[in-house]
Amino acid sequence: MFKLTKYLKPFIASITIVIVLLFIQAISELSLPDYMSNIVNVGIQQGGIENSVPKIIRESELEKLSIFMNEDDYNFVKENYKIINKEYLSEKDLDKYLNKYPSLEKETLLEINTKDEDTLEKINSLLSKPELIVLGLESGEYNEKMNLPEGSDPFEILSMLPKENLNSMVESIDSQFDEMPESMLKQASVSFVKNEYNAIGMDTDKLQTNYIIIAGLKMLGIAFISMIAAVIVGLISSRIAAGLSKNLRRDVFEKVTSFSNAEFDKFSTASLITRSTNDIQQIQMLMVLLFRIVFYAPILGIGGILKVLKTDTNMTWVIGVGVILILVLVGTLFSLAMPKFKSVQKLVDKVNLVTRESLIGMLVIRAFSTEKYEEEKFDKANKDLTRTNLFVNRLMSSMMPAMMFIMNGLTILIVWVGSHQVDLGTMQVGDMMAFMQYAMQIIMSFLMISMISIMLPRASVSANRISEVLFTDLSIKNNGTKEFPKDKKGIVEYKNVSFKYPGAEDYVIKDISFTAKPGETTAIIGSTGSGKSTLINLMPRFYDVTKGSITLDGVDIKDVEQKKLRSKIGYVPQKGILFSGTIESNLKYGMENASDKDIEFASKISQATEFIETKPEKYNTEISQGGSNVSGGQKQRLSIARALVKKPEVYIFDDSFSALDFKTDSNLRKAIKENIKDATMIIVAQRISTIKDANQIIVLDEGKIVGKGTHKELLDSCEVYKQIALSQLSKEELMHE
Structure with missing residues (x-):
């Protein structure tokens, strides 16, 4: 939790002002009982004569x-x-x-x-x-x-x-x-x-009235100063808390955008959403209360104790009794609530996870008629969270009546003891009333600290969860300083590359070596789970190689800045992902300054023009979140067009033609071959028809290269490739080819 204190540095001046105002507020509050005592003792009992x-x-x-x-x-x-x-x-x-x-x-x-x-x-x-x-x-x-x-x-x-x-x-x-x-x-x-x-002939009634009025006006003035200080403290505290939350959300989001797939595997998406919203909200609430209560309570409590020690009474032991009772009460509640607070945020994660899964998979749920099962799963997560929150809230709600019982009991005790001392002539009525108010202020300060101590565990859990994200050591470091040479454009070379996932024992791919050259197409094929997607995910550094190296234009990709590396790559994922906005904003996502001519040209190559032109608003057509208002094939073509608009030196297509029909697939490949001649093409595919014209085909089996060559060469030399080809084409078709 203390790691987050550095985020308070921009607000040092505001915090200083808050502390000064809190002292003013506390001094004002502590002055009021003295004035009240004077009104009773001097104004009423002594007729205004001091x-x-x-x-x-x-x-x-x-x-x-x-x-x-x-x-x-x-x-x-x-x-x-x-x-x-x-x-x-x-x-x-x-x-x-x-x-x-x-x-x-x-x-x-x-x-x-x-x-x-x-x-x-x-x-x-x-x-x-x-x-x-x-x-x-x-x-x-x-x-x-x-x-x-x-x-x-x-x-x-x-x-x-x-x-x-x-x-x-x-x-x-x-x-x-x-x-x-x-x-x-x-x-x-x-x-x-x-x-x-x-x-002497003086008007003593007027003297008494004037004293009471003047003392009352002073009390009103002091109370007004206290009120103004409290309002300003509340305003500044809220601004500090909101500013802190804004900075935390910004840094958490920036940190998450720098995560590699290894970090995303560590933190679930639902958990990251909870940490960015609910957990930061907990910190914001704590900050508001921290400045308004945690800083204020000790000032008020210590000031009250000093005032009590100066009063001419011998009832200080009464305050000791009250403090001990409050500490016992808070200690009991704290020990009961602490374990529950630690589990609340995890239960919020669980609810988010179940909700997100259900919403994303709604079509599958309906198709299999498992709505009842999903409802029960959500109901269980919801009830667990509700049950825990109810337990905590009941503890919190029982705390206030118990505190009020203690405070009212102390008031009765002070009146009982004080009235005997007044009767004996050892104490004045005003002093007893002032002592009562000071006692309440001291007890109230302990009460405020106690309330914060109940809220602190949950905020502490949230702070730790945020710290886990902010201070996670990235597995992929972005500290490269080298530059790409200007005389080379798009030469990709894998040198004895091996990779295994963090924490895994076995390698997913092993000893992979090949070179992809500009103007040529390198295709990667293999059975499911052979490591095709993993192999190309190493190129944009979604993961880092475990052994070996990958170079682009002769420079190890680890030695250059990630932004410069990825600016040279046009990546089309296996699952087409679109963002809310328009078709135009999605196509310009990789290059904001792209011209209308560029996006129209890219759309034509990707075969997206045919459905864009049918839309009433054409390129200004709205795209829903996740592209839910376009089909899978349309989404894939727009993803391809987005990469083409960028005009990179290296194109990576991760099975990006799977949702296209054979005719569209053929036309798209033909258009790419005719219009994009100088770029390096790396294609992962399942269809033989998609890759048979590639300059080189790499065949993977269980993470190893078992064949490398052209389509014809592999039909003769690679049994794995031949079996894949026979599963898709007849012998006659293969012989004809």
Whole structure:
């Protein structure tokens, strides 16, 4: 699977953008619980007041706080406030301040004069306890504990006490706050700030509303950024996956076109089709999910864990429980699904194979009335695939409810544990809600990775199958560098050629030697299975010789580029193959720039003109896929014409006249002899009448040459040839010849 990673190199820039956007999306997602926590803690519970530091405070009230602070702390706090007195303000500034702080009319106020976060945090810590004490004294809560007379001003009495007595009183009150976390102290002391704002004349309801609205708008903005990032990531990921699939399909097709027959024997056609379509589709789906989930899940999960560790809670163990449960669930499903995923693609191959065989052989199936048998064969392959897919899909469908059960169970557990901590005063409600969201994000990240881990085996199988095609070592190497000489045209020589199929023990042909010259016809004949087609398939390098060599114009065909070799050869296969298009496009297949005169001339020689001219659209007549709308003889004549249009130096006819009647066969050979005089002709045939005029006839028997010569010479010298001739012609006809 990792071999295919090189195909991602063209998309490095896009992948980098995706990763950056995923970080933006994750940071945005992880920020939302904090804002929600602030809305609950600050906006709702604290009335929009963020901490114990009053933005504005009466000078007299700060003096009360100073009673419970040491001198250095008090001086530090006071130096960060500026005095606002109506006597020293201009009329314009006075109006502005009076609108905000009406009590300025009666008394001097102090306004915070710093925005430094560290300074504000220190002031917050210094003021929280004194504010709680002052709040308690003003409400009368501590009067009894401090033995203060009822109805007296506690602050006036305390200010007159000796420092030692005052400190002992403060320490007794401070002991009540020892078990409270600092966050709870700060939240409780906010009540003092709220009371102070009310006393100054500020609209605390508006303050609360503004805080909630602003925090809500920030959440909407962050959510919008997250959404935009997610949309762009989805778009880019889809483009990367589609581009990768396009490149894979292109390279797979190019690789397949370079296969020799040996590679086609290794990979079935049905399997190659599945690998080029379904398997690449699996990789495309994985790529989309890879960038949108696999990269995103760790960022979200690790970020969630870091956020949880920063929260002031002790419920991290809850997340550990959830992760362990998910890993157990995924491990179980993975072990059950993995073997099935490996077999799915093979079963898809099987369905394709059965379907392709049935469609190609439909006429034979109908002729033998075996439709029922073929239906049962397809039904079996289809049911096997369906059964496996159902098993996998049921596992996948059971995974989501199980995951949701775990997540909902964790939510209940967090609420149960968190509510007790809220009741004890060790946790705020907003913190519990934020923790719950972080826990869900962490669990969701594991869930996403788990879902990918279920899909990964099938994609991995597909990737391996594609890699098998792309990285198959070709048995026929196309690394020739030699050029054909210009002074020779079409001299073909087989020198002690032997060949056996890959993996076979016995040679199909052995010690074959002959020379085919320009302007002459070399015919090859022999019984079925004697190696005739194999012998000529070595010439265009559909296979490579096992021993010996084949030369064209004195150059070993292995030493030249395949394209240059095949440009010199006009090959007509035993089975005529046409492509969808028109008659003209098929005839120009080997030479796109051929003129109308060339294709008409080739059609006339191949005896195809007689049926082309009867078509309403003549050369523009449509040809169906595989030439299914023309007869076998017409298909064969068009295949011959296609080779003639190319005007090669060597013609190879692999039993290409078998579908022609004797008259058409005779006329075609006569036309070729009269019009094509300089080319080398190599003909494989079964009919004696087709080859009897050849300059030399090679007789094969069990892969060996048992006769070589003209028709007359072989009748006298080769028993095998004579027997073939007698099976087709009478003794009188042979004697006459």
